[in-house]
Amino acid sequence: MKRTHTCNVLRKADVGTQVTLVGWVDTLRDHGGIQFVDLRDRKGVTQIVFDPQHTAFKEDLHHLRHESVIEVSGVVVARGEAEVNAKLPTGEIEVTAERLVIHNIAETPPFPLEDEKAEKVSEDLRLQYRFLDLRRPAMYRNLEIRSKAAKATRDYLDGQDFLEIETPCLFKSTPEGAREFLVPSRIHPGKFYALAQSPQQYKQMLMVAGIERYYQLARCFRDEDLRADRQPEFTQIDIEMSFIDREDMYALIEGLVARIWKDCLGVDIPTPFPRMTYRDAMDQYGVDKPDTRFELKIEDFSDCFRNSQFKVFQSTVDSGGVVKAFNAKGLADATQGEMRDLENGAKAMGAKGLAFIRITPEGEWKSPILKFFSEDELAELKERLDIGNGDLVFFAAADWERACSILGRVRLDAGKLLQQRGRISIPEDQFNFLWVIEFPLMLFDEEAGRYVAAHHPFTSPVEEDIPLLDSDPKAVRGQHYDCVLNGMEIAGGSIRIHQPALQKKVFEDFLQIPKDVVEERFGYMLKAFRYGAPPHGGIALGFDRLASTLAGRSHIRDVIAFPKTQRGQDLMNDAPSPAGPAQLRALHIEVNEIED
């Protein structure tokens, strides 16, 4: 070993010890005679003193630059009382250098590596020089907490008698669902693998295989547009169990999450988690992943406006829609710009405009639509929304789902504005886990003119709803569950179908996939289910999102060592890149040059 200690272990008790440290030159303070180097490794920083009596260093040190890699041997000495640096854990000692080896002289980094400055540097530069970006202590901590979370996961699931099993990334193309990355086969001209969107079908086969308890930290691939919390390849904690019902799954995941939070943050998460139906989540919070750290709940006023003089509201209710409202308490001082942003948010969710009533601090109600409301309607609004001076009330009138989504979005945006004003608090270190349950099994897709699986086609219907399958498919609830944390979906899963007849019916009758296509894509699953399939269910947790939450980061790029940009590029190595003619020939692929 080149070193005897890391840079964050030496203390006063070590004074007099002969040590060798290695690391990067964090800072260099040259006083002409005496010189100081803060030597940094992944654990911390130790001050090295180059005393002028060792004149041999003079020339070497002249070449030394920030971020160079050096090895120093010397003796640990106590600092004088005035020289103690209380900001450093190693601040009471320093190492007097007796020997210096320069392993690598660094060029000047293209951006500052001090955490607080680097946080502001444009991300494309940081991604281009990811090897420098990751050198920063803050980035190291992000990767460290991710590693801890992975270990906590394995420890917990191992303790629950699970088997960790790897499944193939090279899978078969299944056009239902997310867009896939295709991988050409060299051996089979014109045929392709697809990178697995998730190990879903494999893990169900493992259940038929009698594994009973499977998990995997699975890499998944989806060729969809990116977001702050979405990368083309990402990691799931993928779990599947046999002979369980939903309650077993809730208990398992609550235990897993509690273990991860305990091991990574030392925080105790209370269990069991509250549960909320999909219907209630949409009605009250306007999303299927509610952030319950603040209230501003949405209320339904359809009945109130059913016979209203305000035609916009009245006709919406008349044609089967709803009128909903919520009170952004204390936001009457929203600026014109903020109101415009709120309205744009609403429009993004399909609103035509955003109706509101502003109540001045003096108690005067102001709104372009106020004149259309009757006394009774105003009274009901005032009472049910607890309207007071300085409040701001928003309305949405549309079909149920859209009206909920519009106000759900406005609620989140208004929440942020109120937080900025210090009128509500949405603490980062408060962890509101909950289960969202009783999702519809199927949704009618207007565009496709058929039903589509709300979750995926393997989700089992709620038993007592099975009779409704033929009469009222929309009303059938799936045995699907989402685990939500502070407005983020962190896990989703379901109890699966394990009877071949029911699975076939879902494919053919509801999803209207042609018989031959079902056979081609899912034939092996239906076959497997005929050979003794146990009842089973599973779940997948978005591991990157978990890690980013644990690390207190708002996007998952910071907990992924080498993430891709929003356009799917790796700026460090320029992937994706063109393939050469020989390579393409071997894969039986011809590339059409696309003009314009």
Next chain:
RNA sequence: GGGGUGGUAGUUCAGUUGGUUAGAACGCCGGCCUGUCACGCCGGAGGCCGCGGGUUCAAGUCCCGUCCAUCCCGCCA
């Protein structure tokens, strides 16, 4: 595919109603300095104002297009 924000020195930013030679801080280079730890002091270099058009006597600034990054909608069974 659509919308928002941003792109000026190595980095982070400023840049007035369009008007002399485009600035600051940090970093970098040279010099001085024996107790600093955001060391200090003196001096210096460094710019395709993302790119391409256009308007204008004159464009970092206005217009059009485009590229890149990022956030959101669509999409993510």
